[in-house]
Amino acid sequence: MQYFQLNIFVVLFTIVVSALAAVYPAENVAEASEFRPKRDHGQGVTGPVHTYVKTDKHANFKWGVKHHVGHHYAGRR
Numbered sequence: 788m789q790y791f792q793l794n795i796f797v798v799l800f801t802i803v804v805s806a807l808a809a810v811y812p813a814e815n816v817a818e819a820s821e822f823r824p825k826r827d828h829g830q831g832v833t834g835p836v837h838t839y840v841k842t843d844k845h846a847n848f849k850w851g852v853k854h855h856v857g858h859h860y861a862g863r864r
Contacts, residue, residue, distance in 0.1 A: 837853045 838850070839853065840848055840850050842848055
């Protein structure tokens with residue numbers, strides 16, 4: 788008998804919680820989707836960037852980036 792009352796309580800609690808969730812939606816969900824910051828940057832030309840991995844004589848890895856910059860990629864000032 789006690790298990791039956793517990794099951795009824797769980798079912799009723801689930802129904803009430805789901806009904807309240809439908810009545811009171813989250814307030815910030817619509818506002819968050821409408822707001823989107825503009826991530827724009829100025830015009831520019833970027834040169835090629837190459838990554839590399841090399842090892843020393845003790846098999847230690849080193850990761851690096853090479854930026855090839857020249858007058859072609861410098862842009863106008």
